[in-house]
Amino acid sequence: MLPSRDLMHRRRRLRAAVFSDAPRYPEENDSWPRRAIEGVIVDASPHVLTLALADGTQVRLPMSATVSIWYDGRAELAALRPGRHAVVRPAEAGGLAAEHIWVDITRVTGVITRRVGDVFEVDAGPHRGRQAVTVPAQALRRVQVRHPRLEPGALLDVIGVRRGGEVLGLRPAQTSPQPAPHAIEPTSRRSVGSVRVLRGTATWFDHPDGARGAAYPALDPYGDGGGCGTGPATRLPYLSLGSVLRVRNECTGQEAHVPVIECGCLAARFCDRCVRCGTSPRGRVVELSRSAFVDLGGDLDVGCFNVTVRVDRP
Incomplete structure (x- = not known):
């Protein structure tokens, strides 16, 4: 425990x-570096993003002119839908202006224990438990560049998005390929x-x-x-x-x-x-x-x- x-x-x-x-x-x-802000999107306009934080408060963040939005790749303002989770990095100049926004991003890292079609059960360790991740057909080849053998006993580390109750693994992290096929x-x-x-x-x-x-x-x-x-x-x-x-x-x-x-x-x-x-x-x-x-x-x-x-x- x-x-x-x-x-x-x-x-x-x-x-x-x-x-x-x-x-x-x-x-x-x-002196802690720029502080990321995480919360659930309440409202978004071309100039202001409103987030509900974990403590129940809300914060309004102006968006910088060069704001970058990620939702399985570069996205537009339409990705900032109410109810989605966002991680915001403020602009380097300081303040709360949003410079980078990641929407519904998640990561699954661990050992594959089971595969049924495009759904993988992954043992993420004793502290994180087992997780299910779906790797869609269009993302499979991209993932296999880093993880060529997607079978029980092999390692998996994918970045993707949460859509409803489902986790989609869409791309591997930018690392060199895993030398050994198994954990x-x-x-x-x-x-x-x-x-x-x-x-x-x-x-x-x-x-x-x-x-x-x-x-x-x-x-x-x-x-x-x-x-x-x-x-x-x-x-x-x-x-x-x-x-x-x-x-x-x-x-x-x-x-x-x-x-x-x-x-x-x-x-x-x-x-x-x-x-x-x-x-x-x-x-x-x-x-x-x-x-x-x-x-x-x-x-x-x-x-x-x-x-x-x-x-x-x-």
Whole structure:
């Protein structure tokens, strides 16, 4: 069972009490990058987008002259229909002007457990459960460029949209093809050591309450550490929930302290590389929640960026 959010915050306070130079956290950090805004579309005009936020409030966002809208590719204002979910990145100049808007975007990452026609059941890990995703015939060839063998036991990582109660997988993330056709079983050995700077790939995942944080592939599985019970195949330092990562997007130069809020054990099974701005030096070292990914300059439809992660001392 995962530790509660209260336990995670208590760990932060204890860390701050022991280490006088402990980093400040996103909710306390005025230098956190541009903040993404997530909500349900209430109304949209050519100049203003109104969203209902998770806390019940509404926010009106002016749209920049160069606003980009994504809905399975570049879309027009007609995609901003009431009832759809939107993730908005504000303009770089500051304020609340919408610069990029992703509509009903979602992602399914995990191991295929069953296939019936174009519907795939995917094991997304013990913390995210099993998910069903439909890969339409017109998207199948595109997905197979990255995942050539769509069969039980193989890995799948697709970006798509939610339409009603259905998840459509429409395109793979911009990574190199997976070297092995089947999921690589992670080793249970503890990968401790002096490694504190990790350079590799950052991806994103859907968090149910839109929290800003990271899923890390090597959480301690013992006690209430929050791990999945197995370690990563690559050498990573072991952490626990509430640990802090200094994450830098090497494609944009944006960086911030990001708390670990979940185990990203499935990321450890992927051996692909991000090809967003050159090829990343190694595979997936961190998964960012959707809002944190956008805050750090990532494009959700691309799905990854090259990253340097500095691990806070234990």
